[in-house]
Amino acid sequence: MADPLIRMRGITKNFPGVLALDDVDFTLWPGEIHALMGENGAGKSTLVKVLTGAEAFETGAIYLGGAAKPVINHSPQEAQGRGISTVYQEVNLCGNLTVAENLFVGRQPRRAGFVNWREMNRRARQVMEGIGVDIDVGKPLEGYSIAVQQMVAIARAIDISATVLILDEPTSSLNDQEVAKLFDLMRRLKADGLGIIFITHFLEQVYEVCDKITVLRNGRLVGEYAVETLSRTDLVAAMLGRAFDDLAAIQHKAAPVTGESGTPVIAARGLGVRGGVKPFDLDIYEGEVVGLAGLLGSGRTEVARAIYGADTADQGTLDVKGARPKHHPIDSMRAGMAFCPESRKDEGCLQDLSVRENIILAEQSKRGMRLMSRSEQEKIADEYIRLLQIKTASMETPIKQLSGGNQQKVIVARWLATHPDFLILDEPTRGIDVGTKAEIQKLCVRLADDGMAILFISSEIDEMLRTCGRIGVMRDLHKVGELAGDELSSSAIMAKIAGGEADE
Amino acid sequence: MSAVDVGRPGRPSRPGLLGGIWRGLRARFYGNNFLVLITIVLFAAMYIVGIFIYRDKNFGSLNSFFDMLNSNPGLIVIAAGMTMVLVSGGIDISVGSQVAMYCMMLAYFMEHKGVSAATMIVVVLVTGIVFGLVQGVLVAYFRIQPFIVTLAGMFFARGMTAMISPQTIDITNRDFMGLATKRIYFPFGGYTNAAGVYQRPFIYLSVVLAVFALLVVFTIMTWTKFGRNVYAVGGGEQSALLMGLNTRRTKLTVYTFNGLLTAFGGFLFCLFSTGGAVEKAQGFEMQAIASSVIGGALLTGGVGNVIGSFFGVLVQTTITKFINFNGTLANGWSSIVLAAIMSFFIILQSVFAYVRNKRR
Missing domain, CATH: 3.40.50.300 (P-loop containing nucleotide triphosphate hydrolases)
Known part of the structure; x- marks a missing residue:
């Protein structure tokens, strides 16, 4: 068998006060779709960030391919240079540019120093056809659905000679048909020998498309399993660490x-x-x-x-x-009435405000201009932090430092504080x-x-x-x-x- | 694999020749470029109306059209530079004061210090590059908001103008005036005036230089890596960064290049106004921004076209022309009409943004 694409060994990473990763191993083989599972705060994102150089790590080593010498990526760009590309849930492309430009920006085909649009469009069509997506590459990206934008992001990653593709929650904003399409693409890439790291919260999807599952819990490695050997109940139990x-x-x-x-x-x-x-x-x-x-x-x-x-x-x-x-x-x-909107990031959380301020927001605006007293605010915040078991250092912690689940609880608390019917x-x-x-x-x-x-x-x-x-x-x-x-x-x-x- | 169509649900295509033209236009002027098309159509419509209303006053003559260019070489160049800055997601409100400073530099050193015109032109261009470079460093590397940086630049340049000379200085330098009055005649399209003398249409050399600069900027924005990076940075700085672009250097280059364009535009402005004064080119930056916006640029960045800004200049000038040709309307009307047209464009842009979001 060929060498693994990635071997991460004994990775440890501290955030102030938290051991984010504790002696974690992770191995990715070519032609494999590998799910990275765990609750929020388990260390999935941190592991990926360490791999792509977005975060530094303290101990451990990352080996690429068969190389005996470990490498350290200092930036996502550097990781990309080594063939590791990430496609995020929020597509990081420029909507105002055409599909073709998004694929080739920074490395446009040129003739006599000038961008050769015809050649760029031709190659873009080729690339998109290569992943089975038939769209007009000359149109601005923002005219297409999130699903297509994601495909373009993946196409870009592959075209920059990616051997490892990290998909971070790619299916959250896709409908079933789009998810099916994405999975087709993932299987096709797998057949071409790519290694894919797939992060998702949807258990069904893991069983549909993945070969292996690595489970993390509280920064520790729980285990690596072949999909067919791990039942859903066992997976959930592994993630939660308790009889479920x-x-x-x-x-x-x-x-x-x-x-x-x-x-x-x-x-x-x-x-x-x-x-x-x-x-x-x-x-x-x-x-x-x-x-x-x-x-x-x-x-x-x-x-x-x-x-x-x-x-x-x-x-x-x-x-x-x-x-x-x-x-x-x-x-x-x-x-x-109270309405907890769908998109916590855009419509819910005020990222820079504290947990307390986020909780009292709706009640305050319901009451009008007169500011609630500080002690009343603290009483309400305290009540709901306890009621919903919100995990936060204090009620004055900025909400952006909380995990996604706890942010969601704060938003729910905000509306409960208005005592809605x-x-x-x-x-x-x-x-x-x-x-x-x-x-x-x-x-x-x-x-x-x-x-x-x-x-x-x-x-x-x-x-x-x-x-x-x-x-x-x-x-x-x-x-x-x-x-x-x-x-x-x-x-x-x-x-x-x-x-x-x-x-x- | 079976091709599931993941694109936007296609509309039934229209058959026949008209359908073909429609599809062609849609493809070419899809989305934001459509705004440029509208600007061009608006300008053409205004101009044709003018030709009919003022047909006894030679509104339609080539002379009259060239007048519009002859009085605005500086604005054409500076609006192009402004469009580039807006596309990058920034703004430069120092350009008006800079123009005043460059005019004053040219006037003072040529008239009072006897420096040659050629030397002064080079000095002005280099000053522009340095001015832009400093603003660019502050914006790109110190991450200060462009509005604030260029607001400081605006005060600084206006102050420097007064420091060089508080007096108004008229330029008499022979070389410079030679350039300023250099006319290029056209063999057709003129008219015979009341005295029975045939008026041959002409453009000043400055217009040729301005159009040349415009084409250079257009070429850079459309066909160079740098130009496309500017669009990428304006469209989403974070995304551009993650795609491996050097966003800081791109921004630095934008402001530096705009410094050069402003200096060149200032030089052309000076060729037309032939003198320096502290109060020159007041509000010029706003005219440049107005031209860019009418030409389809978005202040939020990522969208804009220098050809659009050229037509933005023409639209503005046509309004003024209307007022002048009428003779009885107060000058205030040109600003009011300009306000109306800008509002029209801004509403149009938000309608576009709305339709696009809706579609997605």
Whole structure:
């Protein structure tokens, strides 16, 4: 057998106060798709950063290919020079440039010192055809979907003679079809002898496409496994390091609530937004967790935004606790609604503010101009840090220093602090570790038990089945159905999502 | 492998000749270049309207068109430089004061110190490079915001102008005036004036130099690695860095090159105005920015085209021309119309950005 592409041996890395990596080994062979798994804070990103030179490490050695002499990358550029390229979740390309330019920027084919556009476009077409993507390379990149942009990023990496490709959460913003396409590409690259390091939170995807799994926990190596020898339960157990029954525990508690008497908290009738979600009806009662299922872009978020008033509905009516509030986010807040948006980075966290400031934000803006007293702020922050078990050094720590899961909890805390009657959670568990996921799911069920009405949006059907008593299904901006009680099963939901003759 | 179409869902293509032209135009002027096309169409429309309204006043003569170029060689060059800076994601508001400084340098040293025109032109160009280099270092390596750096540059240059001479100095240097009055005549397109004398259309040498500089900048921005790096840096500095581009050096080069262009534009401006004064070229930087914006450049960077900025200059000049030809309108109107046109363009740009985001 050939030499491994990468051998990392005994890697140790300290962050102030934290041992981020503790004597970790990692081996990548050619023609292998290798999943790197672990909870947030397990050290996945740090390991990758050490490999690509984005972070320095203290002890250990990295060997490339068969070389006996270890190498140290000092920058991602240097790593790229050694054939190690990374494609991030947020595509790091320039949207204003054409696809061809993005592939060749910095190394454009030239004639007599001038960029040869014709040749560049020709080669770009070749490169994109080579990975099975047929697009017009002369158009600006920003005109294409995130999925295509990612493919371009991968194409660029491969074309700069990558032998190792690191894909960091590449599938988070892709729909199923796009994911399938990406996996096709990954398998094709694997056949060409590339080594691929695949970081993801989706267990299903790991089993679909990977050959090996390396599991990290708290900066330590748990083990390296061949995919076929590791069952899902064992994988989750390896990641969590405990017998994994948390999720199962809440499954039965979420019995469908059938208190459909009295006034619903939310009653939408024919609510629709021109150019957005098509008119839909939706009732949500006290003490109920209602889910919204559907593919990416099917209109789940749009339903939430229309209810909350973030998008102005121009058709239909919305009653909140029998009253009809004005349709603007601040009115919705005053009427007792709270909306945790999907994208924590863009719409949720104020990165430079402290945990305390992030928590009190919504309550403060609901109250208006008069500043809450410091002691009151601290009381609220303290209460929710304890309630949600937010792991932070102190309430004054800037939120950007927290892990993704804890940031998410802070955002949830922000809205809980407004004591809403109706809470919208849009993808509250995306990109966070399994343990925190379970905590958030349990929290939902507990809040509902206390009488709150919750709209829960998620891409993971299993998660919704555990959490929700009733699930509305979206397809192509239409609400195509609602399932409750015995009808609830993942196959029923998928059939609804898929649509066609099957369910009509 | 089965090609799943991951691109944007294609629209049904239109058949026939018109469809072909439409597709061709779409491909060529896709997205941001479309704004340049609109500027050109807008200019053409304004000009044609002018020709009809003022047909008795020779608005349509080549002389009248050349007048627009003859009075703006400096702005043509400086707007091109400004576009480059805007594309890189920066801004340079020192160019107006710099122009005043270069005019004053030329006037003072040629008239009062007897330095030759050739020497002074070289001195001015070198000064421009140094001025740009210093601003570039502050922006690229000290990471100070371009607005602040060039605001300081603006005060400095205006102050230096007054330090050289607080008085207005007219240039009489023979070599310099020879350059300034050098005309290139065209054999056709003129008209016969009221006195019955045929007026041959001409452009000044300065216009030839300005257009040459414009083409050089266009070539650099379109066909050199440096030019494309400028677009990449303006489109996403972090991305450009991760793609292995030297973003700092690119920015440094942008400001240095813009210093050179400003000095050259200042020289051309001086050929037209033939003198130095502390208050010269007030608000010139804003005219340059306006030209770039009308020509399709975005202040957020990454988007812009020097050909667009050239037409931006023409659009602005045409407005002034309208007011002048009318004779009864107050001068204030040209600023008001300019404001309206700029608003129109900014709205157009945001509509474009909106449509594009929507599509994605």
